[in-house]
Amino acid sequence: MPRSTSRRRSALAHPEVGEIDLLDVMHALSDPTRMTIVRTLAAEPERACGTFPVDVAPSTLSHHFKVLRESGLIRQREEANRRLTALRSADLEARFPGLLATVLAAYERTAYERTASERTASERTASE
Amino acid sequence: MPRSTSRRRSALAHPEVGEIDLLDVMHALSDPTRMTIVRTLAAEPERACGTFPVDVAPSTLSHHFKVLRESGLIRQREEANRRLTALRSADLEARFPGLLATVLAAYERTAYERTASERTASERTASE
Numbered sequence: 219m220p221r222s223t224s225r226r227r228s229a230l231a232h233p234e235v236g237e238i239d240l241l242d243v244m245h246a247l248s249d250p251t252r253m254t255i256v257r258t259l260a261a262e263p264e265r266a267c268g269t270f271p272v273d274v275a276p277s278t279l280s281h282h283f284k285v286l287r288e289s290g291l292i293r294q295r296e297e298a299n300r301r302l303t304a305l306r307s308a309d310l311e312a313r314f315p316g317l318l319a320t321v322l323a324a325y326e327r328t329a330y331e332r333t334a335s336e337r338t339a340s341e342r343t344a345s346e
Numbered sequence: 347m348p349r350s351t352s353r354r355r356s357a358l359a360h361p362e363v364g365e366i367d368l369l370d371v372m373h374a375l376s377d378p379t380r381m382t383i384v385r386t387l388a389a390e391p392e393r394a395c396g397t398f399p400v401d402v403a404p405s406t407l408s409h410h411f412k413v414l415r416e417s418g419l420i421r422q423r424e425e426a427n428r429r430l431t432a433l434r435s436a437d438l439e440a441r442f443p444g445l446l447a448t449v450l451a452a453y454e455r456t457a458y459e460r461t462a463s464e465r466t467a468s469e470r471t472a473s474e
Binding site: 239240241242244245247248249250253313314315316317320321323324325327328 | 367368369370372373375376377378381441442443444445448449451452453455456
């Protein structure tokens with residue numbers, strides 16, 4: 219069978235809603251860079267790949283997108299020369315009701331504490 | 347300060363409630379054996395280590411308990427010659443409200459589907 223002419227697009231595998239596996243989702247959400255990507259997407263519908271507030275090498279970022287995509291958390295599509303990424307919020311909600319919102323709320327608590335302790339540390343340094 | 351005389355007990359490190367990290371919890375819950383341990387403990391308060399319905403080597407099981415303990419999901423204590431394990435439900439609820447219940451409910455959906463598809467497959471085999 220001849221391969222698709224749109225080779226690049228066919229390489230982007232996305233699980234169907236009913237195939238989304240909880241353990242894959244948990245694994246995808248166990249990394250700080252991937253959590254930052256998901257939090258960023260929760261705040262806006264679609265975003266180009268190079269515009270996320272993460273500080274990792276392009277190959278590492280590409281790996282993180284792959285893990286997120288194959289877990290079913292994000293959907294990616296090509297448009298002109300850009301790859302656009304969106305959170306599959308509705309699919310996740312249909313598959314595992316309340317999960318994403320609960321996890322994101324839990325992470326916000328941690329993020330707030332982290333920011334607060336970093337601020338305290340930098341104030342301490344500044345006053346020394 | 348002198349070290350505790352109960353060296354073995356002091357080797358079982360448990361994070362304080364306020365130290366429980368969400369990413370560690372997500373990682374701990376991304377494995378099927380660890381998920382089975384947590385689901386088993388959700389149904390009963392405390393259990394001896396060798397009595398979990400999992401089929402893995404003792405050294406592997408020991409590793410899984412360590413990951414769960416260090417993430418803050420379980421508490422282990424020695425009593426006579428047994429090590430008893432309990433889920434830190436109240437601590438988890440205080441730290442990340444609703445998280446454990448939501449994740450376990452999500453996993454039950456998956457577990458049900460898996461059982462149903464295994465049953466269908468075995469019925470198909472039986473009728474052949």
